[in-house]
Amino acid sequence: MSGSESRPEPAGEDAATAPVGTVDEAGGSAQEHGGGTEAHVGTIGRKAGRGLRWSLVGNLGTKLGSFTIGLILARLLVPADFGVFAVAMAATAFVMHVNDIGVIAAGVQWRGKLEEMAPTGTTIAIAFSTLVYAAFFVGAPAFATLAGTPDAAPVVRLLTVIIIVDGITSCRSAALMRRFEQDRLTKATMIGMAANFVVAVPLAFEGAGAYSFAGGQVAGTIVTGIIVWRMGNLPLKLGFDREIAKKLLKFGIPLAASLGVESVLLNADYVIVGNVLGATALGYYLLAFNVSNWVPGLVGTAVRYVSIPSFSRLAEQQPEALAAGVRKSVPVLISAILPVAVLMAVLAPYMVVFLYGDQWGPSAAVLRFLTVLMVVRMLTSLAFDILTSVGATRSTVVLNAGWAIALIPALWFGTHLDYIRGAAIAHGIVALAVALPLAVGALHRAGVPLLPVLPALVRPAIGAVACAAVTMLVVRVVNGGVFLHLFVPGLAGLLVFVLTVVPLDQVRQLRTRLARAR
Structure with missing residues (x-):
């Protein structure tokens, strides 16, 4: 959480196995709230609403900070520097999805006292994060060469340090999300963003190139991690309980696999574009992708911070409550994202030139088609959260794997046929023709039909x-x-x-x- 804006934090397979009436820190029991579906939806809704407001504030601040840093660095650096950073970011996005092996998600939906799970969970997260970092440290040169940018290897090694911090703070992050204390997470994130700015911009002025991005993000992650550690309010204790570890790994392994595939979906284009076209073209592509990620990064991430605990609690109590929540959520999400996507697609040339300058003009043609991906990503992310809330984490693996199988060859052919614009077109086609039907089908099999939402x-x-x-x-x-x-x-x-x-x-x-x- 502390190191990635777009990182999802889903719940695990055991979300559907707890008995009705289970009491937890986040929502209480259905009996406590009158026993009725509407009463329970209202209670969870109020807690989630407060958490969502703070998540939106935090994500708005983070996005404004990232936007400001991006504007400054776009004037100081060249597209090739952005391309080098894109390769490092692709590697980091993958390891951030798998490094805690589901511990944060486990903490959000844990049935019982989090203090009992935390020592084992923290030990597992730290150990696995360290192993993953070691593997990527050794494999960084090969990965950078595969992406067509060998110079990115040391930047990969620096940027992926953030997963160590994420592993250390995993249970503390889970505790804050579980209690809907997004206000504290927001404060930690905002202070970390300030640290990012203080480090990145001076590095860029000194000619550090892609290290400006990486150094700033590492500094921001460390600062955020320290604050989350202090605010998490859990005992400083490591340990290993075999039964707890078994429960964690039971859903954590398929969940990590699913999220790993998801990161491939979001970052395979960086590797393919870099391999085929080189660092400069990848820099143009990265800028367009970052702009298209504004809404998923702002609204989508904020929603996911509260949707997982909310849907998990609703699914735990009554299926009707979850269905009611979905019927309310989908139209609101669609209404929020569609106008932004339309305006971004139509006005892309003017937006890119106005914000970043004429030298970034080639990014506009890419941005127009990536807006399709933006809309589908918001919908599939919501589907992902719903599926994990009912314990269908294996369905998320199938969803993401099917998407990846279709996407990777499409990106390869699209990039060869029409360069960076072709990669964006391939992304949009596969999202509409493959990912969206897979998500709808998975929800239907999980007992959450979307047909009532269509009107x-x-x-x-x-x-x-x-x-x-x-x-x-x-x-x-x-x-x-x-x-x-x-x-x-x-x-x-x-x-x-x-x-x-x-x-x-x-x-x-x-x-x-x-x-x-x-």
Whole structure:
């Protein structure tokens, strides 16, 4: 958690095995809240809502910090430096997905006292993180060469240090998420981001190249880890209990495998683009991918911090409660992500030039197609959380493995046919044609059908089409510089989407409240 913005923290297989009435730190029992589905949904919803608000604040701060650092470094570094860092980031993303072997997820959904699990969990996480780091330290030159950027090897070795910190703080992070103490996580993350800035920017001014990114992230992770360690409020104790370890590994191994495959999905393009086209082209691609990750990184990560404990508690008590939560969550998520994706796709050339300068223009063609992946990733991430909450972690392995099997050859052919734009197109096609159907099918088999959600998605779909049409029309008629071409069409398209999606009675209620406030 402390070292990766996009890292999911799902619960494990045992999420569905606890008896009804189990009491835990996060939500209490159904009996305590009146025994009814709606009452329990409301209780968990209030706790999750508070956690979500703080997660959004933290992710907004992190994204603003990352955005600021990226803007500065884009002016100081060359695309090849971004390409070298992309290779190191691909390696780090993989190890961050598997290094704790599910210990954080175990802590979030643990049935019993976390203090009893923590010594064994921490020991396992530290040991496995150290082994994984050692393997990547030795294999860094081979990995960098495979990605077509041999110079990235020492940067890989530096950046992957963050998994050691993550292993040490794993149970402390789980404790904070389990108790919905996202306010503390937010404070730790924000302070870590400040440390990242203080280290990265001076390094860039001194000509450190890709080491600017890596050094800043390592410094930020260490600072965040120290704060999380202190706030986690668990005894400083290592140990090993065979029965506890058996439970952890029972769901941790398939979960780590699934997340490892997921990291391949998110980072195989870096390796393939780097191998085929080199570090400079990869730098352009990385910039576009980072922009497309703004919404999943901000909203998606915040949601996942609370959706796993929330869905886990709902699944633990009553299946009807989980189904009700899903029916409410999916339309809201779709309505939040669609207008952003549409505006980003239409206005990509103006957005890239306005933010990063003319030299980054080739990234715009990539960004347009990566918005499709952005939408699908948000939906499949929610499906992943739902599946793990009902204990179907093996289904997540099938989902991610099927996606990866289709994606890797598609990326290879797409990159050869149309360079970085072809890689982005391949990503979008596979996401729509393979990943989304696999996610829907897995949810149906797990007893969470999405058919009842479809009527609620009609209005957002119409709003997205209207938003795209209006935005493209206004772009054609606007006269002025890059800023006007970005701001005026974007505002017009967003307004059309809101007026299409939000019911008229809700608009009237909002207008009445604003009038009363004045």
